[in-house]
Amino acid sequence: AQSVTQLGSHVSVSEGALVLLRCNYSSSVPPYLFWYVQYPNQGLQLLLKYTTGATLVKGINGFEAEFKKSETSFHLTKPSAHMSDAAEYFCAVSDRGGNKLVFGAGTILRVKS
Amino acid sequence: NAGVTQTPKFRVLKTGQSMTLLCAQDMNHEYMYWYRQDPGMGLRLIHYSVGEGTTAKGEVPDGYNVSRLKKQNFLLGLESAAPSQTSVYFCASNRWPQDTQYFGPGTRLTVL
Numbered sequence: 001a002q003s004v005t006q007l008g009s010h011v012s013v014s015e016g017a018l019v020l021l022r023c024n025y026s027s028s029v030p031p032y033l034f035w036y037v038q039y040p041n042q043g044l045q046l047l048l049k050y051t052t053g054a055t056l057v058k059g060i061n062g063f064e065a066e067f068k069k070s071e072t073s074f075h076l077t078k079p080s081a082h083m084s085d086a087a088e089y090f091c092a093v094s095d096r097g098g099n100k101l102v103f104g105a106g107t108i109l110r111v112k113s
Numbered sequence: 114n115a116g117v118t119q120t121p122k123f124r125v126l127k128t129g130q131s132m133t134l135l136c137a138q139d140m141n142h143e144y145m146y147w148y149r150q151d152p153g154m155g156l157r158l159i160h161y162s163v164g165e166g167t168t169a170k171g172e173v174p175d176g177y178n179v180s181r182l183k184k185q186n187f188l189l190g191l192e193s194a195a196p197s198q199t200s201v202y203f204c205a206s207n208r209w210p211q212d213t214q215y216f217g218p219g220t221r222l223t224v225l
Binding site: 004009032034036041042043044045046049051089094100101103104105106 | 117146153154155156157158163171203204210211213215216217218219
């Protein structure tokens with residue numbers, strides 16, 4: 001069975017600082033990996049995804065993530081945080097043949113001015 | 114395109130009451146999903162559908178039923194609501210299994 005662990009349920013950064021949200025996964029088959037963002041009282045929106053090919057994936061709003069198979073990680077980063085980045089972020093995994101996403105518990109990002 | 118829409122946005126039920134949540138998508142997607150979101154637990158899959166007329170159980174199906182009579186609609190039913198079903202429910206859809214899932218805005222359900 002697949003699983004996702006997001007380290008840190010809450011992360012706080014200053015505006016302009018580096019954002020690092022951690023995600024580790026468990027999968028017995030090569031995974032597809034996703035990061036979604038959820039703004040207050042809204043649905044989830046895809047930030048980026050890794051399927052095959054280049055392990056460094058760039059997404060919307062300046063976010064990127066790197067798939068590291070040896071570390072079973074898919075950490076999300078952004079060089080400079082903006083106030084508008086405050087939201088909850090979810091990492092998710094699916095297997096390549098399936099259609100079911102398994103989500104992590106989420107990380108709430110707070111950006112301080 | 115409206116994308117994925119959900120009806121209603123909010124609902125309060127008493128224990129034992131029944132209700133149906135409606136999900137509609139206008140993207141001609143084959144696959145549709147129902148999730149519930151609870152604090153500290155992320156989203157968990159309740160049921161999903163791989164096409165019109167088909168449904169399958171997800172991770173937490175107990176207490177819920179679903180139907181997919183039309184390709185664009187996916188209904189989630191609670192026959193006898195329980196307080197443990199207080200949650201935010203999200204519907205999602207995609208074209209094929211590995212495709213990005215597109216989410217609706219959610220339905221906040223409280224069961225007293």
